[in-house]
Amino acid sequence: RSPLPLARYKPPATETNPALEDPTPDYMNLLGMVFSMCGLMLKLKWCAWIAVYCSFISFANSRSSEDTKQMMSSFMLSISAVVMSYLQNPQPMSPPW
Amino acid sequence: MKNFYIFIAVLFIPWSSSLAKYDEFEDGDDIMEYDDNDFAEFEDVSEDTVTESPQRIITTEDDEEEATVELEGQDENQEDFDDTDTQEGDTESEPYDDEEFEGYEEKPDASHSKNKDPITIVNVPAHLQNSWESYYMEILMVTGLLAYIMNYIIGKNKNNRLAHAWFNTHRELLESNFALVGDDGTNKEATSTGKLNQENEHIYNLWCSGRVCCEGMLIQLKFLKRQDLLNVLARMMRPASDQVQIKVTMNDEDMDTYVFAVGTRKALVRLQKEMQDLSEFCSDKPKSGAKYGLPESLAILSEMGEVTEGMMDAKMIHFLTHYADKIESVQFSDQFSGPKLMQEEGQLTKLPETKKTLLFTFNVPGSGNTSPKDMESLLPLMSMVIYSIDKAKKFRLNREGKQKADKNRARVEENFLKLTHVQRQEAAQSRREEKKRAEKERIMNEEDPEKQRRLEEAALRREQKKLEKKQMKMKQIKVKAM
Numbered sequence: 001r002s003p004l005p006l007a008r009y010k011p012p013a014t015e016t017n018p019a020l021e022d023p024t025p026d027y028m029n030l031l032g033m034v035f036s037m038c039g040l041m042l043k044l045k046w047c048a049w050i051a052v053y054c055s056f057i058s059f060a061n062s063r064s065s066e067d068t069k070q071m072m073s074s075f076m077l078s079i080s081a082v083v084m085s086y087l088q089n090p091q092p093m094s095p096p097w
Numbered sequence: 098m099k100n101f102y103i104f105i106a107v108l109f110i111p112w113s114s115s116l117a118k119y120d121e122f123e124d125g126d127d128i129m130e131y132d133d134n135d136f137a138e139f140e141d142v143s144e145d146t147v148t149e150s151p152q153r154i155i156t157t158e159d160d161e162e163e164a165t166v167e168l169e170g171q172d173e174n175q176e177d178f179d180d181t182d183t184q185e186g187d188t189e190s191e192p193y194d195d196e197e198f199e200g201y202e203e204k205p206d207a208s209h210s211k212n213k214d215p216i217t218i219v220n221v222p223a224h225l226q227n228s229w230e231s232y233y234m235e236i237l238m239v240t241g242l243l244a245y246i247m248n249y250i251i252g253k254n255k256n257n258r259l260a261h262a263w264f265n266t267h268r269e270l271l272e273s274n275f276a277l278v279g280d281d282g283t284n285k286e287a288t289s290t291g292k293l294n295q296e297n298e299h300i301y302n303l304w305c306s307g308r309v310c311c312e313g314m315l316i317q318l319k320f321l322k323r324q325d326l327l328n329v330l331a332r333m334m335r336p337a338s339d340q341v342q343i344k345v346t347m348n349d350e351d352m353d354t355y356v357f358a359v360g361t362r363k364a365l366v367r368l369q370k371e372m373q374d375l376s377e378f379c380s381d382k383p384k385s386g387a388k389y390g391l392p393e394s395l396a397i398l399s400e401m402g403e404v405t406e407g408m409m410d411a412k413m414i415h416f417l418t419h420y421a422d423k424i425e426s427v428q429f430s431d432q433f434s435g436p437k438l439m440q441e442e443g444q445l446t447k448l449p450e451t452k453k454t455l456l457f458t459f460n461v462p463g464s465g466n467t468s469p470k471d472m473e474s475l476l477p478l479m480s481m482v483i484y485s486i487d488k489a490k491k492f493r494l495n496r497e498g499k500q501k502a503d504k505n506r507a508r509v510e511e512n513f514l515k516l517t518h519v520q521r522q523e524a525a526q527s528r529r530e531e532k533k534r535a536e537k538e539r540i541m542n543e544e545d546p547e548k549q550r551r552l553e554e555a556a557l558r559r560e561q562k563k564l565e566k567k568q569m570k571m572k573q574i575k576v577k578a579m
Binding site for chain 1: 231232233234235238241242245246249295296297298322324325326327
């Protein structure tokens with residue numbers, strides 16, 4: 001059973017298509033951006049908060065091959081949405097019920 | 098709902114304080130009106146007193162007007178007082194009436210409340226209240242975010258510990274069997290890194306190579322997404338377990354042609370639907386493994402009975418029965434090409450590439466609540482993998498089996514070709530047209546008229562030849578038919 005002759009290559013090369021297997025980070029990224037734009041345009045605080053959550057979830061599920069720039073940009077966008085909503089309207093968020 | 102009640106209670110405190118303030122202001126206003134009209138002589142006094150405290154003003158003015166108060170009865174005064182609500186024009190009699198009653202602190206309050214009922218009390222807007230309690234939703238959100246971050250760190254660390262525990266227990270076995278343990282594809286030379294490759298916060302890879310009969314072995318530790326709070330919550334509803342997936346790529350000459358799978362019934366049904374090779378070659382439903390001495394939970398999918406017979410030797414059965422709870426699926430296939438690709442009809446022009454592979458999927462015991470110690474229990478499974486590699490190399494179909502296998506493969510290929518026949522024809526047609534067009538373009542672009550003529554003639558000759566060939570073929574067919 002000893003290793004004997006062949007010391008082959010390395011590849012892993014791996015995954016045919018990682019995006020197919022788990023689309024969560026991409027969906028969350030997109031959702032986060034949509035919510036933060038909603039929050040900014042329509043001045044809805046809860047949209048902005050959900051955007052922050054989405055970007056966090058996207059970060060947690062991200063693959064190592066993903067661009068950190070993408071993550072950071074969506075994160076920054078959601079934070080800016082929250083900050084802008086509060087600057088425009090310092091009232092605390094009212095619960096939807 | 099609880100939050101709602103807290104919110105109401107919180108609002109009540111400032112509301113009641115604001116109510117008191119408004120009482121004072123309203124009294125002051127009333128007094129101001131009468132003072133301007135009727136107590137010019139006392140203006141200075143009344144102005145000063147009004148700013149301090151309205152109640153004190155009421156009493157001092159009453160002292161001054163005691164005489165006039167005693168003259169009239171209280172009932173009349175009440176009526177007059179009511180009149181004053183409606184008629185604003187009246188001057189002299191009304192203010193006396195008001196002040197008569199202002200001395201009595203209870204009645205003024207009653208009359209004042211009568212006066213004040215229609216006036217709505219304004220809620221002080223929340224952001225002016227200047228209390229943290231009004232921002233409770235924001236605090237909730239931030240707490241949620243903090244909880245998420247905490248869970249991320251904890252989950253990541255746990256997965257990391259599990260991965261390293263697994264690697265430490267299996268390191269010896271792997272190093273004794275493979276020359277190259279651990280590689281991340283970045284080095285130019287093939288040197289063992291001896292480390293796991295972290296693809297994700299929950300997926301770790303390990304590539305081993307350098308053993309007889311197999312090209313290489315890729316081990317994937319697919320842990321649960323402990324770093325994602327949403328996933329953790331979802332798992333509370335639906336328990337799942339960590340998985341170890343091992344994919345051994347065999348050398349072409351080291352494995353005979355067969356397709357075989359063993360595993361839990363659920364897993365096999367799913368694999369049969371998903372995997373290209375299993376769906377094409379193993380047409381039957383998974384059979385129970387009880388025939389071969391396997392526990393009821395395991396089922397077998399096989400291309401031919403002979404393969405099952407050959408695979409199920411004593412040692413394999415021993416492995417499978419002892420570790421049945423940890424085995425999700427085991428698949429030996431020489432036509433492995435991965436899961437079925439969802440392609441459109443027009444795109445399938447070639448059969449997907451196949452590789453001889455052995456696939457193993459094991460469940461880590463503990464169904465989610467695994468500890469690093471559980472990794473030790475997976476060590477015998479790795480020995481099973483190694484044994485299977487050797488077995489796959491040794492196992493050869495006899496002549497009958499080989500014939501059947503070849504027939505199967507030919508059948509599959511034929512089916513595929515039939516399906517794509519139309520597409521291939523179209524592709525060939527389009528290629529021919531492209532060639533013609535290219536030729537014509539060349540002829541057109543040719544500046545020299547002589548060359549043009551020559552090229553045209555050459556093209557014409559070629560076409561004529563083709564026509565002749567076709568005619569010959571038709572003649573031959575006709576002759577044969579006859």
